[in-house]
Amino acid sequence: MDRTSADDALAAAGGRPAAADASPAQPASDPGSRARAIYDLGPTAIFASKVDPRFHYCLYVPPAVGRGAKVDLLVAVHGTSRTSFLDFRDGFAEFGRWNDVAVLCPIFPIGVLGDGARSGYKYLAEGDIRYDRVVLGMVDEVAAKYGQNWDRFAMFGFSGGGHFTHRFAILHPGKLWAASIGASGSVTLLDPDRDWWVGIRDLPQRFGITFDREALARVPVQMVVGDADLETWEITHKPGSATWMEGANDAGRTRPERLRTLAKSFEDAGVSVRFDLLPGVSHDRIKALPAVKDFLADVLAARRKG
Incomplete structure (x- = not known):
């Protein structure tokens, strides 16, 4: 600190x-x-979640909360390396202090089932774990701790966190007042003719959730990626891999191509998407943060006007 x-x-x-x-x-x-x-205030310690102590979180909490202030909440989801949770806690700290926003950063370790798997959280379900429910439990936990009403919150994620964020928005649009999707390597399209994770046909069977198009259309959405984010070694799905299914690579070859395809899928469903293509930026989460802060500040200003 x-x-x-x-x-x-x-x-x-x-x-x-x-x-x-x-x-x-x-x-x-x-x-x-x-x-x-x-x-517990400012940049916090790391806590085990009460809903499932296998998972942890830290926060940035504006000091005014210690004096009883009510603030909004941003959930910021890390990528595959997991280290970005600290970048997001600290990177959003000044924004949170001056815009009255707390920042919750979940931490999902690699190999939580003992198998060394890196990407389970990105697809929201892994074995008996529902990562969307873990996050909702964390939000309820910290809301009670700080005396806040966080029935709705914003979510941002970059890379693996971008995976998580757009899929969370598909499942739980009513929980979000904004979603910022950064450089997701693979995307779930709103395709009723393909199963999860490529499409959404089997959401009721897989998650017990029916897709709510109208609720998603009410969520302001940003998609942000660098125009030089062109490496494909980590995002090309191959037969036999844990995430392989037919259509896995159909959304495009690179992250910008896939995010463009996701934007069109959302727009076809009535969602208003702000697409930020960052010139000269590769797969760099820190360089994406200014655009994310601009988006969130705009949404907050409109939201607080009522």
Whole structure:
């Protein structure tokens, strides 16, 4: 935690930040308040989820929450490396502080079933795990902890997180006030003639959910990818792989091509899509964040006008 964030969090919890030329800050009125300031406000510690302790999360919580402020929520989903959860917690911190938005970053470890699989969370179901339900449980948990109403939230994900975000939006559009889909390597089209994950024909059988076209059409959606994000080694599905099915590569060869195909599928269903093709950008999540922040700020401004 940087000095400014620590001081802000301590002040929010009732403590006193240290002067620049003084000894370390005096303790808050009790150890519990000081611990909350350090671990629960600003850039937080990493917590095990109560809904399933195999999975973890961290947050950025605006210090004003410690004084009772009500804020919105952004769920930011990591990619395959998993390390981007910290990039997103810290990368959205300034945005969250000045726009009254908390940031929840779930952490889904590789090989949670003991098989070394990297990509199960991207498709929302893996063995007995429903990752969409895990996230919904995390949201309920942190909403109760911080006294917030987060019945609806925004979601952003890049790469593997982009997989997760657009599929979550298909299953749970009523939970979202915005969705930002970054550089998804593979896409699920709103195709009623193909099964999951290429299409949505078997959603009721697979997830117990009927696709709600009208609800999805009410969600502002951004799709963002670099025009130089052209490597295909990781996104080309091959027969015999865990994710192979007929039509797996039909949406295009590269990430920009596949995201364009997804945008058309969403638009054909009545969804308004903002498509940001970033010039000169490869598969770089950090360079995507300014466009994502612009999109979220626009949606927040419209949403808060009522």
